[in-house]
Amino acid sequence: MISLERNFGAELDDLKAQLNELQQLVHSFIHAPERQEALSSKSLTIPNRAEQHSEDRDDSVVFFSGQYRGERHHYWREPQVRRSSDLSKMDSDKISRILSALGHKQRLDILKSVGAEPLTGAEIVDRLQMGTTGQLYHHLKALLGADLLVQEERGGKYMIPSHRVLPLMFLFAAASEILDTSDYIELTEARSQAGDFLGDSPEQYDVHLLLQSVLENCIAEHRAGYCSQVTIVLHQDGSITVADNGRGIPVHALSDSKKTRVQAVLTEMRSSLSASVQAPHGTKGISIPVVNALSQSLSVVISREGKIFRQDFKHGIPQNVLMTVGQSEETGTSMTFRPDPNIFSAGFRLVKLEEIIALITESYPELSIQLLHD
Structure with missing residues (x-):
């Protein structure tokens, strides 16, 4: 039979290794040149526990930031704050429209494809094996209407608007956390x-x-x-x-x-x-x-x-x-x-x-x- 005796020494060693890895990640993130430049123009002060209890006793807040580095572009989002009470008051009808525009496998595949590189309609059809451009049109119309896609010019390539790249990455990252x-x-x-x-x-x-x-x-x-x-x-x-x-x-x-x-x-x-x-x-x-x-x-x-x-x-x-x-x-x-x-x-x-x-x-x-x- 398998023994269930715990080895606390081994568990502590594993915990120390994880903490060291986390410390290295934090250190490299803090000292990134792009981050230093962005923080020099705008910084965010996170209140300590005492300040939070005195000012926001009945509220909680979400702090977030991020960056996306691709082969051709680099996007940075300065630190943001959202109160949970404000998030709970968001227009559910508008949220549902946004999510419904994204709630389709082929639309997500389109966004992921053009996120990697700008593509024409014909290239999207070929890459995603959609059969005809007519099948693509319905999905493009929804994504363009939601301002999640733009086209360089009529007949040109489609791409994600620069101001939408990071929010979409945040959304995908959040989805990955609850994918299971x-x-x-x-x-x-x-x-x-x-x-x-x-x-x-x-x-x-x-x-x-x-x-x-x-x-x-x-x-x-x-x-x-x-x-x-x-x-x-x-x-x-x-x-x-x-x-x-x-x-x-x-x-x-x-x-x-x-x-x-x-x-x-x-x-x-x-x-x-x-x-x-x-x-x-x-x-x-x-x-x-x-x-x-x-x-x-x-x-x-x-x-x-x-x-x-x-x-x-x-x-x-x-x-x-x-x-x-x-x-x-x-x-x-x-x-x-x-x-x-x-x-x-x-x-x-x-x-x-x-x-x-x-x-x-x-x-x-x-x-x-x-x-x-x-």
Whole structure:
């Protein structure tokens, strides 16, 4: 079994490294020549805590600034202040018009393309494989009307107005911070459409299908030559633990986001990062994200690279970031989950568990599976 003893020394070392990296970033930003020049003409004084409590006791403020450096242009936005009370009073109708102009995949693709370099209509159609310029016209009209695009001259190239570049970058940056909410929407949909995965009879939803999905991933690791032992522990609270001695789910961040691979494995419904099983009369496969979504709680503990990592979920949604909780020379993944009693009317049964293990052992005699219970 995987030990959960914490190594506070290792955690402090990681924290110090992060603080040093942050200090270097702040230092380089403060000493950038462009920043010095901009701040010489206009500066912003951020009030201390005492001043904020005395002057803005019932209000909060947002401070922001930024710069965009491209191959041909460099934009700087001096520090700005927005009171949250003023933001809450913004015209919702106008905001919705702006967001509706942007709330279309092809329009966002157009903005990203012309943001990289000015393009003619024909070049946009070719780059985005839109088929005809007629299809492009409707989107261009909306973006031009919202002052998010300009055209050099009739028939010329399209580009983003210089005064809109940074606000759009701010918007994209903000969207990147909440990009993972799309995964959570799909997890919630999986819960509300559980029959697609479990069959058409709610009273017969089988929790053992979730276990089989987790075991299928252990089997895949075994077939790859890395897993020889699996331990299953049935707990008194109705939860179950599946621990293997495989490589451990990778913990590094994905190249295109801050999300770790383990979080992607557990939350991305449409990915093919995990194996799946098919329920009788189910129309969709039960993968690890489905197990996570249909569980009241799930915790994953991973041993690899000399460390032990842990992350907790509720109804599929992360409750914390991936944490380093200890050190270990072993490798493997331990997943503890409790099927949601609001979805499943019955829990795990020892007889059924023994049947599942017997079938797996028959097919994979070199994979050792141990069943324990509290």
